[in-house]
Structures are given as structure tokens and as C-alpha cells.
Amino acid sequence: MVGNIAEAEDLTQEAFLQLHRKISTFRGESAFSTWLHRMAINVVLMQLRKKGLSLISLDEAMEPAPEQGPGRSFGAPDPALSGTIDRLALERAVADLPAGYRLIFILHDVEGYEHNEIASMLECSIGNSKSQLHKARLRLRDALRAQSRKEAQP
């Protein structure tokens, strides 16, 4: 999620420290694994905010300006992706996503969270979660197509 192993290790440590500090507040209202995962996500969010990364660019997400957004496809006769995507290529493209997009993409498409769960974790609206995920996928599509165009060149 942070795209950097050393930082991921620091955040893992911080998540365990938080767990140690807050374990007494666990009331069993959700599964322990959900509670722990949410806490770990919060540690990541705090870190991203600390680094000044715009986590969810809410304003941008709401702007109805698809012609300026990533992945515009009207009038662009680019070839579609083939039916399968190379795992490494996708991993690379995900790593290159802006932090906010990457977070939502991983939570939804990789880890399988629903939009309502993401909205509650990230304190954004469900519409924003859907919109950000869509933009993340559009960016990935652009990146993957650019990559395959590059590979197709002699």
C-alpha cells in the first residue's frame, strides 16, 4: 500500500504497537481480524496524511470532467487489453498509482472490501469510493496499454 518495503515494516511495527496500546478497548463488536485490519489501515492512512499525500482527492473525484481525467477513451482508437494481464505488469502499474488510488484499488479489488466498508474506513462517501476505484482502474488501463504498446515496438 505504501509501495516501499522499509516503510511497510515500520508501519507493521506501528500497527502492533497500536494493538498493544488499544487491545483493552476491543469490545468484540466485530471480528478481531476486522478490528485489527481496520487499525492497521488507519496506521497507513495516518502515515499517508503525514506525508501530505492527498488521500482521497474528494473535489477532483466529484468533478464531472472526464475529458481531463485519466483514461478518456472516446475518440481514442487504442487497442483494448488482451484477455489476460501479466501479473508483474499489473503489480508495477499498481505500484505507480498515486497513493489514494492505490489504497482504494487494493482494498476493493485485491482484498475484497465493499464500497460501504471502504467509505467507513476512509471516512469518505460511498460515491467517492466508487469514483476513486474507477479512476484507479482507468489509470491502470492506461499504464498497461502504454506498456504493451512499448513492448510491441521493434
Place this chain on the structure above:
Amino acid sequence: MTGDPSKMSCAEFQAQLPELIGSGADAAAHSHIQSCELCRALLSDLETIAEAARQLLPVVEPPDELWEHIESAIKNEDGQADDGPKALK
């Protein structure tokens, strides 16, 4: 915006796409998709990406010494707590 979904422009359709996909509706059944090859290709790509993402569960194993660091950080914190409240600055 036109009332007839099949006469929708690509921009109009794509503006609705996040909600359409996110709500779990069958976007492929939308009448614009039936008549627009470009948007059909877009939708197919987005579905392929979402499908491929499921294979991307994290595979990075944390190094063994990470737990040692965590353990010592926790002990360190406990030690500070045992020393009583820190003096106010």
C-alpha cells in the same frame, strides 16, 4: 443529456460508469454498450483488470527480525509505562 440511453454520448455514459459498475449493475447490458464498440472495449478492460487484481494478494513476507523489533518496541513501551507517568515538560 438525452432520455434515450442508447443515444447517450460516450462521455455521458462514462460519467455514469463508476456508479453503474460500483452498484453491481450489469453494465454490459446497458444499451449504450450494445451499440458502442469503444465503451464495450473499455468495460471489458476494466473487468479484466478487476479480475486480474484478485491474483495480487500480497506475497511479501516480513523478515524474521521485524518481529524482534516489534517485540522490543513493545517491551520498551511497557518499560516506560512501568516508570510511571513522564514528567511534564
